[in-house]
Structures are given as C-alpha cells and as structure tokens.
Amino acid sequence: MRSPTAPRVAAVAAALLGLLLSLLSAATPSAHAAPTGFRVANGRLLEASGNDFVMRGVNHAHTWYADRISSLAHIKAKGANTVRVVLSSGDRWTRNDTADVANVVAQCKRNRLICVLEVHDTTGYGEQSGAVTLSRAADYWISVRSALAGQEDYVIVNIGNEPYGNTDYANWTADTKAAIQKLRGAGFNHTIMVDAPNWGQDWAFTMRDNAASVFAADPDANTVFSIHMYGVFDTAAEVSDYLNRFVAAELPIVVGEFGHDHSDGNPDENAILAVTRQLGLGYLGWSWSGNGGGVEYLDMVTNFDPNQLTPWGRRIFDGADGIAATSEEADIYSSGGGGDTTPPTAPGTPTASSVTSSSVTLTWAASTDATGVTGYDVVRVSGGTETVTTTTARTSVTLTGLAPSTSYTFAVYARDAAGNRSPRSGTAAVTTAPGGTSAGCGVTYRVTGEWPGGFQGEIVLRNTGSSAINGWTLRWTFPDSQRITNLWGGTATQAGSEVTVTSASYTAAIPAAGSVTLGFTATKGSANPAPGAFTLNGSACTAG
Known part of the structure; x- marks a missing residue:
C-alpha cells in the first residue's frame, strides 16, 4: 500500500486497445490439467466443485499481530468468506515459520x-530499502510447503505483496513468471495470486499489458491477478476501465487491497464495490485493524475490537455492495464439504535421553487422528516465547545447538493432513550437561546501517581454535539498552541488556x-555503543 511518485500514465490509445485485447485473448492458454483445488477457467476462479468463487473479505496483518489470531473468527462473524493474511519471510520482519503458517491455515x-496468504517483505522492491x-x-513458500501441501481447496498463495515500487518495475513481468515457475517446479498445485507493481496500483499498466503472457507462463494455468486500488483509482471510470479489460480478455482479476481514503488521493470505494459486484469479481479491503504510519483511518475496527466498527468498517461490511x-x-464449507476440522489428540509428554552439553533426544507417544497424523511441532519454551522444530510423523527428534548447563522446557503438538493442530502435550524439563565445545573464538561487531531509533548490525563469529565447533551459544551485553527486534543466523533471546543467541541448524558447525x-536489527537510544565483550559456550572471545 503506497502511492505512486511518478505521473499517472495516460490511457492507452483506442487504436492500440483492440490490438492489446486480441493479444491477451490469443495468449490465454488452454488444455491444462485441472488442479486439485481452486482453479481458473475462462477468466473465472472456480472451486474444485466447479462453482464460481467470489472473494468477499479483508486483509489481516498477522505477522505484526500474531497474538490476534482470534481476529479470524471476528472477520468471519462479520460475513467474510476470505481473509488475506500478512506473513513475513523473515527478511524485514519476524519470520512466520512452518508451524505458524499451519496454525493460520487451521484457524481459517x-x-x-x-x-489468501501473502509475503509482505517484497513490498516496494527496487524503491523500498530492505525489500x-x-x-x-x-x-520462503518452498520452505513452509509442508504447511500448505494438501490445502489447495482452502489456500491461495499470493507470492509477494506489491513486489515493485516505481523503480525498475518493467522487470515485474519476467520476475513474476520466474517466481510462478519456481513454485510449480517445487510441487505447488495451489492457485497462485500475483500483485501488480507500482506499489500494487499498476499506474504504468505493466501488469495489465503483460497479464496474458504471465498467465501463459504458468504450466497449471492457475494464476489470479491482484490490483490494489488507492489514489490512482479515484474515479468510477478508472475502476471500471481497468477491471473490464481483464474480464474482456478472460483473465482472472481481484481487488486485493483498497480503502475508502488515502494520503495519495481519495479512491472511489463506492465504484470499486459496485463494479466488482456487477462483474462478479472478488475484493479484499485493507485492513481489519492495527494500521499505523498515518493511515490509521484504514482500520475497520478499533483496537481489534469487533464491536467497535469504524466508518470504513461499517461501509465495507454493512454498506451497499458490501460484504x-x-x-x-x-x-x-457450505455444501457439506468442510473437510476435516477435527484436531488430532495431544501427543504423549516427551521424555529426554542422550542429553549432552549441546543436544538432547526427545521421544513421545504418538497422537491419534481419524485421517492420520502427518507431522509434529516440537516446541522449546524460553521466557514466554516458543522456538518450533517441525518434524515428520516420526515420534522422536534430536535437537542440537543448545547451551551447556542450561534448563529448557519442551512440548509437542501434532498436525494432521488438513492442517489441524492438536492440543499441547505435557512438558519435559531438561538441563544440558556442563561444558560445551571448547574452542578459541573471535568476534567482529559492526553497525551496517542506522535510522532514528534503530539500526542494523552484523556479527562475524570466527573459530580461532584447531577443532570444529558443533553447536554454540553466543552471549553479550548491550551497553546502552539496545534491543534486538529480528536476528538471522540463530535464535536470539534477550533479558534486559543481556543477549543470548543459539545457533541455527545451518550455522551450528564452524x-x-x-x-x-x-x-540483526535492533532499537537504540541516542547513542549506539558497541558491546564490550562476547562469550562463546562460556569462553571469552577476542574482538576485532
């Protein structure tokens, strides 16, 4: 969601319009095998039953408000049939892992x-720093595929939110084709949704004019296009013209985001609602609650309270052509095909064995489920947060990267093929053995970027000893109350100014x-001094 900074492109000349539409129609593929769940046919989104599905729903900022999962029930209670859920790949915000994605699907x-699940870290690529x-x-989608496999009747994968700003957006076409084909090559059979460039508003018509070739590049012919309508779409004529071109070309289109007002201009929400109804197209308003940065007026309810509808909420839920x-x-769901919504039973309380200074093996009694258990989520609880290791249907796992002489609590959830998550098992308390890998270490700490109230940092951890390090815990104390907000390469916990990082699976061996x-990224005060000392597995590291 962002306004364009370049001038609006003029409408395509009438002489070119006929040529464009003929090219779009000619490029529309046919004779593809029908997908197992949602599918596209003749420009329409169909369910596996063969009936049209018209999205009527809203966006929910799950990745920033993971504790507000109850919002899905509230959104449903207002009449929505769809929710577009904001997720993060971990590049700009905290990563939504496989277990969390599975839980979102189960709650839906x-x-x-x-x-409709979307990755928000692509927003404004080419113009937005960090995108x-x-x-x-x-x-990212490939990394969480186990949470999505078999969910084609219930889940649409929106590859990336607003994947280009107003810089280099001509690359959108090739990049979108390549991303679709990467997912198909990885075994994704879901309907795929793709957002327009220009902060989603496609004022340069890149998506509109290249939609047919992008659709043709999908070997499953199962791609839906998403336009975000804010200030660019401030007249009924612009709304109608854009959507009708896709309908005429038999290419599927939804309004994936829109609002009733915006800082870049006043979108015509009445036209958006009316035209989508007339054309039988889906829409997803932005957004349920939690907006900031000056667009708080886009909240549909105040402070996630379903009983406090805002004017925008009343308009989209209860107004003419509304939800x-x-x-x-x-x-x-409505035809009695709601599928399996019954969760598995809770697994047995895990028991610990083979406890070392850096690892433990956990074993538990299997869960039961009418359609079979497909995997388990092993949860490590620390300071109120959970670190999740996702396993297959086996009932044991060896966890590495633990700190020596440290107490941990573990529990297990089961998952079934429908994505339902079981109640939590009992907990097992484990204290690792003393010691840990003894080796010399060196640390180089540097700040790679700063902004008011925050910064990005980098730590290079070197093994200066003569033997390999297998599993490690790095500790340091921030001297000026800096606080980690996101870290990659390990798992961070922070108590006051003291930071503890345990290795990730791919960084454990040095x-x-x-x-x-x-x-990592972190918050800071006016000063940002570097930490004075680091320890690795309890041993001091040299600096520099």
Whole structure:
C-alpha cells in the first residue's frame, strides 16, 4: 500500500486497445490439467466443485499481530468468506515459520474462511530499502510447503505483496513468471495470486499489458491477478476501465487491497464495490485493524475490537455492495464439504535421553487422528516465547545447538493432513550437561546501517581454535539498552541488556579457521555503543 511518485500514465490509445485485447485473448492458454483445488477457467476462479468463487473479505496483518489470531473468527462473524493474511519471510520482519503458517491455515478452516496468504517483505522492491525479490519470496513458500501441501481447496498463495515500487518495475513481468515457475517446479498445485507493481496500483499498466503472457507462463494455468486500488483509482471510470479489460480478455482479476481514503488521493470505494459486484469479481479491503504510519483511518475496527466498527468498517461490511450483502461462503464449507476440522489428540509428554552439553533426544507417544497424523511441532519454551522444530510423523527428534548447563522446557503438538493442530502435550524439563565445545573464538561487531531509533548490525563469529565447533551459544551485553527486534543466523533471546543467541541448524558447525555471520536489527537510544565483550559456550572471545 503506497502511492505512486511518478505521473499517472495516460490511457492507452483506442487504436492500440483492440490490438492489446486480441493479444491477451490469443495468449490465454488452454488444455491444462485441472488442479486439485481452486482453479481458473475462462477468466473465472472456480472451486474444485466447479462453482464460481467470489472473494468477499479483508486483509489481516498477522505477522505484526500474531497474538490476534482470534481476529479470524471476528472477520468471519462479520460475513467474510476470505481473509488475506500478512506473513513475513523473515527478511524485514519476524519470520512466520512452518508451524505458524499451519496454525493460520487451521484457524481459517476452523472459521470456514478461504486463506489468501501473502509475503509482505517484497513490498516496494527496487524503491523500498530492505525489500526482497519475488524469487526470495518463492524460496520462503518452498520452505513452509509442508504447511500448505494438501490445502489447495482452502489456500491461495499470493507470492509477494506489491513486489515493485516505481523503480525498475518493467522487470515485474519476467520476475513474476520466474517466481510462478519456481513454485510449480517445487510441487505447488495451489492457485497462485500475483500483485501488480507500482506499489500494487499498476499506474504504468505493466501488469495489465503483460497479464496474458504471465498467465501463459504458468504450466497449471492457475494464476489470479491482484490490483490494489488507492489514489490512482479515484474515479468510477478508472475502476471500471481497468477491471473490464481483464474480464474482456478472460483473465482472472481481484481487488486485493483498497480503502475508502488515502494520503495519495481519495479512491472511489463506492465504484470499486459496485463494479466488482456487477462483474462478479472478488475484493479484499485493507485492513481489519492495527494500521499505523498515518493511515490509521484504514482500520475497520478499533483496537481489534469487533464491536467497535469504524466508518470504513461499517461501509465495507454493512454498506451497499458490501460484504454482508454479497458474500457467499465457499462451497467446500457450505455444501457439506468442510473437510476435516477435527484436531488430532495431544501427543504423549516427551521424555529426554542422550542429553549432552549441546543436544538432547526427545521421544513421545504418538497422537491419534481419524485421517492420520502427518507431522509434529516440537516446541522449546524460553521466557514466554516458543522456538518450533517441525518434524515428520516420526515420534522422536534430536535437537542440537543448545547451551551447556542450561534448563529448557519442551512440548509437542501434532498436525494432521488438513492442517489441524492438536492440543499441547505435557512438558519435559531438561538441563544440558556442563561444558560445551571448547574452542578459541573471535568476534567482529559492526553497525551496517542506522535510522532514528534503530539500526542494523552484523556479527562475524570466527573459530580461532584447531577443532570444529558443533553447536554454540553466543552471549553479550548491550551497553546502552539496545534491543534486538529480528536476528538471522540463530535464535536470539534477550533479558534486559543481556543477549543470548543459539545457533541455527545451518550455522551450528564452524570448522577450524572458519566463520559464520549473523545479522540483526535492533532499537537504540541516542547513542549506539558497541558491546564490550562476547562469550562463546562460556569462553571469552577476542574482538576485532
């Protein structure tokens, strides 16, 4: 969601319009195998039943408000049939891991909602600092695929939010094709949704004019296009013209975001609602609650309270052509095909064995489920937070990267094929053995970027000893109350100014004379002094 900073492109000349539409129609593929769940046919989004599905819903900023998962039930209670859920790949915000994605899907199904899941870290790529590519977003989807496999009836994968700003947006076409093909190559059979460039508003018509070739690049012919309508779409003529071009070309289109007002201009929400109803197209308003940065007026409810509808909330839920008047529940639910919504039983309390200074093996009694348990989430609880290791259907796992002489608490959840998560098992308390890998270490700490109230840092951890390090815990104390907000390369916990980082699976082993690099973002005060000392597995490290 962002306004364009370049001038609005003029409408395509009438002489070119006929040529454009003929090219779009000619490029529309046919004769593809039907997907197992949602699919596209003749420009329409269909359920597996063959019936049209028209999205009527809202966006929910889950990645920033993970504790507000109950919002899905509230959104359903207002009449929505779909929710678009904001997730993060971990590049700009805290990563939503496989277990969290599985839980979001299970909650959508429990509340009889269709889930459109999107990665927000791509927002404004090419113009927004820190934004990542669609290829990087596709890698994230592949990493959480176990939470999505088999969910094609319930989940639509929106590869990346607003994947280009107003810089280099001509690359959108090639990058979008490549990302779709990467997901198909990885085994994704879901309907894929792709957002427009220009902060989602496509004022340069890059998506509109290249949609047919992007659709043709999908070997499953199962891609839906998403336009975000803010200040660029401030007249009924602009709304109608844009959407009708896709309909005429038999290319599927939804309004993936829109509002009733915006700092870049006043979108015509009445036209958006009316035209989508007339054309039978879906829409997803932005957003349920939690907006900041000057666009708080886009909240539909105040402070996530479903009983405090804002003017925008009243308009989209209860107004003419709004959700309450036009939403129809997905056929997979309303036709008695709601699928499995019963969670597995709780697994047995895990027991610990083979406890070392840096690892432990956990074993538990299997959960039961009518359709079978497909995996388990092993939870390590520390200071109120949970670190999740996702396993297959096996009932034991060896966890590494633990700190010596440290107490941990573990529990287990089961997951079934429908994405339902079981109640939590009992907990097991484990204290690791003393010691840990003894090796020399060196640390280089540097600030790579700063902004008011925050900064990005990098830590290079070197093994200066003669033997490999296998599993490590790095500790330091911030001298000026800096606080970690996100870290990659390990798992961070912080108590006051004291930071503890345990290795990730891919950084746990450091060969002799080798190194690993950690990156992080953090808050800061007016000063930002570097930490004075670091310890690795309890031993002091040299600086520099």
